[in-house]
Amino acid sequence: MSGAQKYINRDLSWLEFNRRVLEEAEDASTPLMERLSFLSIVSSNLDEFMSVRVAGLQEQRKAGYAKTDFTGYTPQGLLKRITKRTFRTVRQQYKVYRELMKLLSREGIELTNVQELDAEQKALIKMHFLEIIYPVLTPMAVDVSRPFPLVHSKELYLAVVLKPEGQVIGTEEKTVCAIVQVPSILSRVIPVRCRKNSRRSCYVLLEDLLKENISLLFSGYTTEAVHAFRVTRNSDLTLNEEGAEDLLQEIEKELRRRKHGLPVRLEVEKGMHPHALQLLKEELELSPEDEPLEIEGPLDLGFLSKFVSMLPNVDHLKYEKTEPVYPSEFDEADDILSVLREKDVLVYHPYESFEAVNDFILEAAADSDVLAIKMTLYRVSVNSVLIQALAGAAEAGKQVTVVVELKARFDEERNIAWARQLENAGCHVVYGLVGLKTHAKITLVVRREDGALRRYVHVGTGNYNENTARLYTDAGLFTSHPDIGADASALFNEMTGYSTPHDWRSIAVAPIGLKDKLFELIDREIEHAQAGRPARIVAKMNSLSNQQMIDKLYEASQAGVKIDLIVRGVCCLRPGVEGLSENIQVISIVDRYLEHSRIMAFAGGGEEEAYISSADWMTRNLSRRVEILCPVYDPAIRRSLINLLQLNLQDNVKARRLSSMGAYVRIDKEAQAPLRSQFAAAELGLWKTNSNAKA
The missing domain is CATH 3.30.870.10 (Endonuclease Chain A)
Structure with a gap:
């Protein structure tokens, strides 16, 4: 059998997965706010796919690599299939978006265009523009003395085509172009005061407000056209780990380079002025095979998740709230370690609370008989209780070792910050092994008991992250089994020292x-x-x-x-x-x-x-x-x-x-x-x- 007959291509399979996410947004039985959230996830998924997987395939194509993978595809042939399927998915995504906006309107929530507001609303929203938005904007002209600016990956911009005042619109002489970044530091969705005696909630998009007032940025010129665009760049890091003197500094350097990665995808608002479109194609040096993706609607529907979170009184349009239950095995016990001396415990998130994991570390940090805590960290939440607990344990004199994976994609900056905080508290921080990512999720607590040492271990399928533990299904095993404990010690010695691969007893x-x-x-x-x-x-x-x-x-x-x-x-x-x-x-x-x-x-x-x-x-x-x-x-x-x-x-x-x-x-x-x-x-x-x- 050929490769295509025996196997399904990885990237095409991923696109099918994202299509299944889109089906959840299409499903009328899914609550409205959740449908909007699924629509947002489709966009964020596609962003990462483009900036990593498609970027790698484009590099192979440019290098002339023409070998087939085990599923029978060359990079060139696979990119054609990906482009076709992506365009089809995006068209369907925006069809669903328009349907959901109608349903939202029936619920009294209107995401509208500025031009559809009444005179009083327009006056209020213009005042908001002048006071809050205008001072933040930086118009960037493109001409001989002012080269095309750096367009950041996955940020929203406006391309503005201008004519000097007095020149007839539509003529080609003296047409100029400028770029305006839609400030990501400001909310993408702006509430508008409702009309009198109205029970409806009204909102406008930041970029629409900018378009309406764009002439204020370019005195002496007439605006011929203004359209939104967005660029996705190659975001994969290229690290020389063996040649780096300091891995943390090397990753920081690569993160700065990420802003200058080669363009992978250009999204443009449908009907973009040909002068602006041609300028973008030339300046971004897009391959002829990588046609811009024309979109009929707001670019980057990822904003919908934040929009949903800011809407008041919509709980009836969401899944019913459920609170994770604290594991019954620990609920009535004086402490977690005493339970684990008697039996193993399985915790299944999000139905059971991640607080059990936090408490495991907090109790160990406060226990005078605990000598050491060792832990791997891959993706950690912003305000992590675990970080504070580990830091507190180190400050109390315990041996605390943390293997922080600095190369966790798109969490690199956060993990660098955690690593420095832990080091400042006295923890031994290790950045993993050269050439490998540390993706294991394991914690080891070593305690002195009756003149001997006992090991307590937590092994998980998911990250040590309180936030995602409420959104992801994951299993965590607490145990004091001696074989698992011995293997955990050997694993940390291998990750932090020069130990050779261990003859594992269990894991x-x-x-x-x-x-x-x-x-x-x-x-x-x-x-x-x-x-x-x-x-x-x-x-x-x-x-x-x-x-x-x-x-x-x-x-x-x-x-x-x-x-x-x-x-x-x-x-x-x-x-x-x-x-x-x-x-x-x-x-x-x-x-x-x-x-x-x-x-x-x-x-x-x-x-x-x-x-x-x-x-x-x-x-x-x-x-x-x-x-x-x-x-x-x-x-x-x-x-x-x-x-x-x-x-x-x-x-x-x-x-x-x-x-x-x-x-x-x-x-x-x-x-x-x-x-x-x-x-x-x-x-x-x-x-x-x-x-x-x-x-």
């Missing part, structure tokens, strides 16, 4: 042994299937794109192993292909929360095993990152995880099944009662061992 660690461990587990299921014993794999992850892993799953399918995959995003495996993957089923769930947990279960010939992991089954996770695969030894927790996976597999409301042709189709639920796994899991305990969920 598996990428990039050296995690993939081999997964292969070993899959091979074992193959042996069970061939011997007629129970053989099944259920694995949940964000992405599956590593060719060797896919081929191993194909091998297992051909041996008769039943495989169920729950893959939220990219999936390069083709399920249901006769003679190749007819024993494999793949579903994707896109719903209220971002499915983020990585959980695996293996039938083991009747002796089930379950694992949680920080790693997706992608090449970068398995070979270029420090990742963890951790076994679950507690039988009750193992059963809870298997119940949780089964709950996902029973979803027939938000799950979509991947066909052998690469299309995602909704599951026919006519013959069965509707089951929405995220809402079912919200009934706390449904997925736990004492629930009625079918195993």
Whole structure:
């Protein structure tokens, strides 16, 4: 079979995932404010995809690289497919936007054009412009003495075409062009005082207000045209880690260079003046293959998420609020460590509170018998309790070691700030290993007890981030199991010192042994299937794109192993292909929360095993990152995880099944009662061992 017959291309699969996000904005059963938020997510997703994945493909095209990848695509051919699908998705996105604006208007909320305001409203909004906006603006002329300015990535600008006063509009002589940045420091959406006796709320966009008053910036000229545009630049960092004397300084230098990355995409307002459009094409030096994306509507719908957050009295148009529950195992105990001396505890976010993780660190920081705390940090929230707790522990004299991943994409600046704060507090801060990202999520607490040392460990599938823990589904395991504790110590010694790879007792660690461990587990299921014993794999992850892993799953399918995959995003495996993957089923769930947990279960010939992991089954996770695969030894927790996976597999409301042709189709639920796994899991305990969920 050819590559295209055996595999689905990673980038095209990602575009299909973003299309599934857009479907949530289209879904009339989704609350209106949530539909707007999904529409915003589509834009922010596409921004990152363009600035990283498409940017890399464009670099390959410019370098003349013409080899096909394992899915059968050359960079040139793949870019054509991406462009076609992207344009189609964006057109649909703006069609949905216009529909949602009508629904918003029916709710008494109007996002309107300045020209549609009455005289009193126009006067008030102009006063706002003169007092708040005008002083911030910087018009930038483009001529011989004033070269084209640096246009920042993903910022909104206006291209203004001008004629000297007295010149007939429409003639080509003395046409000039200027650029005005729409200030990102100001709110993109501006409230307007309602008309008298009106119950409606009225808002205008900042760029529309600028257009209405643009002549105030260019005295002596007549405005012929003004249109918005936006540039996306290559945002991937190119680091020389081995040659850098100081990794932190090297990353700071690369962050400054990011502002000057090569343009990848140009978005322009539909009907842009040809003079302005030609100027942008020439100055940005866009390739002829990279045509500007004309948009009928406001550029960058990412503003919708902030717009939703500023609207008053719209809770009835959102999902019903739910508060995470503090884990019952810890709720009545005097302290967390005393519970962990007796048993392991699983915490499943966002249904159970991240406060348990905070309390674990806070208690350890305050405990006089705790000697050391070691932790990895990848993406941390702005006002992190954990940072304060770690700093406090170091100031109290404990040995505190923090592995901060400075290369976490688009969080580099925040992580640099955290690293400096922790260092100033006396923590030992390590920036990870050269050439690898530290993506593992693990915390180790070492405590003196009865003349000996006991280790307490937290291993998670998600970041140590209080904010995303309310929005992402993730699992966290608390344990004092001696083998996991010993491995945790060895892992931190390897990350901070010169220790050679460890002979692990329990966990598996990428990039050296995690993939081999997964292969070993899959091979074992193959042996069970061939011997007629129970053989099944259920694995949940964000992405599956590593060719060797896919081929191993194909091998297992051909041996008769039943495989169920729950893959939220990219999936390069083709399920249901006769003679190749007819024993494999793949579903994707896109719903209220971002499915983020990585959980695996293996039938083991009747002796089930379950694992949680920080790693997706992608090449970068398995070979270029420090990742963890951790076994679950507690039988009750193992059963809870298997119940949780089964709950996902029973979803027939938000799950979509991947066909052998690469299309995602909704599951026919006519013959069965509707089951929405995220809402079912919200009934706390449904997925736990004492629930009625079918195993």
